[in-house]
Amino acid sequence: MSKGSVVITGAGSGIGQALALAYAEPDRPLLLLGRSLQSLEATASLARSRGAVVRVMKVDVGDVTTLDAAALNFSDEFGEIKVLIANAGISHGTLAREQDDRPVFAEIITTNLLGMDNTCTAFLPYMAQGGRIAGIASVAGFRGLPGAAAYCASKAGVIAYLESLRLELRVQGIRVCCIAPGYIATPMTAANHYPMPWLMAPEQAAQRMRRAIDRGQAWMVVPWQMGIVGMILRHLPIALYDRLFARVAGKARKTGSA
Numbered sequence: 001m002s003k004g005s006v007v008i009t010g011a012g013s014g015i016g017q018a019l020a021l022a023y024a025e026p027d028r029p030l031l032l033l034g035r036s037l038q039s040l041e042a043t044a045s046l047a048r049s050r051g052a053v054v055r056v057m058k059v060d061v062g063d064v065t066t067l068d069a070a071a072l073n074f075s076d077e078f079g080e081i082k083v084l085i086a087n088a089g090i091s092h093g094t095l096a097r098e099q100d101d102r103p104v105f106a107e108i109i110t111t112n113l114l115g116m117d118n119t120c121t122a123f124l125p126y127m128a129q130g131g132r133i134a135g136i137a138s139v140a141g142f143r144g145l146p147g148a149a150a151y152c153a154s155k156a157g158v159i160a161y162l163e164s165l166r167l168e169l170r171v172q173g174i175r176v177c178c179i180a181p182g183y184i185a186t187p188m189t190a191a192n193h194y195p196m197p198w199l200m201a202p203e204q205a206a207q208r209m210r211r212a213i214d215r216g217q218a219w220m221v222v223p224w225q226m227g228i229v230g231m232i233l234r235h236l237p238i239a240l241y242d243r244l245f246a247r248v249a250g251k252a253r254k255t256g257s258a
Contacts, residue, residue, distance in 0.1 A: 003025065003028050004080070007084045007085065008023075012038075013034075013043075016043075017043045019085055021203070022207055025051060025052060030054045031074045032056045033067075034059070034088070040058065062111065070122070075126035080127065080128035081126050084133045085136070086135045087136045089136060089154075090112065092108060092254040093148055109150060111154075127172075133169070137158040138158075138181060141154075147253075177216070180227075182230075205223075209222060
């Protein structure tokens with residue numbers, strides 16, 4: 001795939017930062033978006049040291065006005081966009097019996113699912129023919145887990161959303177890649193208080209993700225072992241699944257929740 005401009009949301013840390021560095025090459029334009037300007041500038045500094053031409057913008061993916069402006073300004077400066085990676089996401093535990101978790105639930109859905117659509121609709125008018133759109137889902141979207149209803153629902157929605165988008169954009173020659181990470185060593189997974197098999201370094205994961213995106217691969221689970229586990233879990237009978245997972249430790253709830 002020829003060199004072209006790349007846009008990444010949630011680029012200040014974790015997978016987003018690792019993907020930014022995976023694409024950072026001499027003279028490649030990068031637009032890094034996220035909610036922490038300080039974190040974005042840190043990523044930008046590393047990418048510039050590799051020769052990339054970097055622009056940063058503080059933006060919440062729930063803010064369509066700012067996203068639309070970012071897309072217009074970047075395309076005006078650098079032309080058509082070759083790769084769009086909708087990576088922005090948050091993760092907190094939620095409990096249905098806790099009414100205080102309602103705003104947390106809404107925040108997760110807004111960021112992880114609605115934010116992905118906001119991102120894609122903002123940048124699609126400026127995508128190059130033959131371009132790539134990648135969305136970061138999760139193996140948590142395969143089935144529901146106790147104490148993680150919002151996160152699992154958001155990622156299940158992302159998987160279905162990207163499949164719909166893939167079919168919709170085929171006629172335009174734009175390839176859509178749904179990436180479902182398992183456990184990647186990021187600030188998000190650092191909050192987990194349960195075993196994380198096959199934990200992978202973000203740099204290694206990002207290189208594999210880039211190869212999949214550049215090839216126009218429609219679906220990817222990383223690490224591959226989680227893909228096998230996920231396939232098995234998706235086909236487990238309900239009674240057996242419930243017996244195995246009913247008492248699994250849930251995600252940590254957001255600080256400040258009751």
